[in-house]
Amino acid sequence: MRHQNIVILTGAGISAESGLSTFREEGGLWDRHRIEDVATPEGFVRDPDLVHEFYSTRRRQLKTASPNPAHIALGRLQREHGGQVSIVTQNVDDLHERGGASDVIHMHGELKKLRCGACHRVHVWDGVCATDTPCPACHAKALRPHVVWFGEMPFDMDRIMALLADCDLFMSIGTSGQVYPAAGFVSEVRQIGHAHTVEINLEPSDGASLFAERRHGPAGTLVPAYVE
Numbered sequence: 282m283r284h285q286n287i288v289i290l291t292g293a294g295i296s297a298e299s300g301l302s303t304f305r306e307e308g309g310l311w312d313r314h315r316i317e318d319v320a321t322p323e324g325f326v327r328d329p330d331l332v333h334e335f336y337s338t339r340r341r342q343l344k345t346a347s348p349n350p351a352h353i354a355l356g357r358l359q360r361e362h363g364g365q366v367s368i369v370t371q372n373v374d375d376l377h378e379r380g381g382a383s384d385v386i387h388m389h390g391e392l393k394k395l396r397c398g399a400c401h402r403v404h405v406w407d408g409v410c411a412t413d414t415p416c417p418a419c420h421a422k423a424l425r426p427h428v429v430w431f432g433e434m435p436f437d438m439d440r441i442m443a444l445l446a447d448c449d450l451f452m453s454i455g456t457s458g459q460v461y462p463a464a465g466f467v468s469e470v471r472q473i474g475h476a477h478t479v480e481i482n483l484e485p486s487d488g489a490s491l492f493a494e495r496r497h498g499p500a501g502t503l504v505p506a507y508v509e
């Protein structure tokens with residue numbers, strides 16, 4: 282690949298072929314749960330047990346999932362490309378890392394981490410968590426999933442905006458383009474104006490027309506073909 286500064290945005294679609302549900306598909310996560318109940322700070326205050334159960338169930342599912350050829354191809358690209366390859370994911374799963382990527386920006390947080398509401402320390406966690414689970418550091422019973430809920434500021438936005446400003450290739454893989462600020466990145470890149478933009482998605486996303494190049498089909502097939 283002749284591009285020297287690549288930013289790759291990924292969404293739930295890149296993990297679909299690993300058996301993880303996407304959000305908006307038939308029977309997907311948002312079919313079975315109300316966003317307001319499980320992915321907002323207000324929902325957590327209202328019913329923390331329901332929210333902990335939601336994320337504990339996803340941790341259990343993640344244990345049975347493995348990276349697919351799309352994750353593996355991006356891991357190899359990041360190791361072997363020689364230029365800058367930045368992976369910015371909306372996904373809270375760890376399949377990019379298990380697929381060989383070492384530098385992954387989880388802008389919406391990570392399923393296998395908890396944050397203490399009292400001491401604010403972040404703990405690696407791949408089991409079940411409930412409201413009475415004590416913080417390993419301060420023992421307060423105030424742990425929450427270390428994820429970004431609707432209405433909360435995504436992580437690492439300054440670093441992400443700086444990477445978007447310098448990139449010469451912006452790829453968007455497996456995302457419906459409905460959740461901001463991630464859905465606005467392609468417009469940011471177009472405004473700056475010197476990067477090529479590519480969408481790889483099963484179907485056209487809400488922002489498909491904003492991309493210079495579009496490839497529609499399964500990421501597990503199209504991503505290795507595009508980057509290798």
Ligand SMILES: CC(C)NC(=O)[C@H](Cc1c[nH]c2ccccc12)NC(=O)[C@H](CCCC/N=C(/NCCC(=O)O)S[C@H]1O[C@H](COP(=O)(O)OP(=O)(O)OC[C@H]2O[C@@H](n3cnc4c(N)ncnc43)[C@H](O)[C@@H]2O)[C@@H](O)[C@H]1O)NC(=O)OCc1ccccc1
Pocket residue numbers: 291292293294295297298303304305306309320371372373389390428429430431432433434435438454455456457458459460461462463481482483484485486498499500501
């Ligand atoms: C619903 C939407 C209208 N609402 C928002 O966007 C809100 C509000 C908002 C902010 N700005 C706006 C502007 C306009 C309108 C609304 C807003 N945004 C926020 O609240 C964000 C926080 C949003 C984060 C919420 N947390 C998540 N996740 C973590 C938890 C968890 O995971 O439980 S969002 C969650 O849903 C989103 C799901 O989207 P996708 O990943 O795209 O998944 P989806 O199922 O939708 O689509 C899958 C796609 O894959 C494709 N596919 C399927 N299989 C395959 C396959 N095999 N191969 C290829 N493609 C495939 C399908 O065709 C499909 O297109 C992801 O971001 C995911 O992380 N915070 C914020 O804005 O703070 C202030 C701010 C403002 C400016 C700058 C900075 C801060």
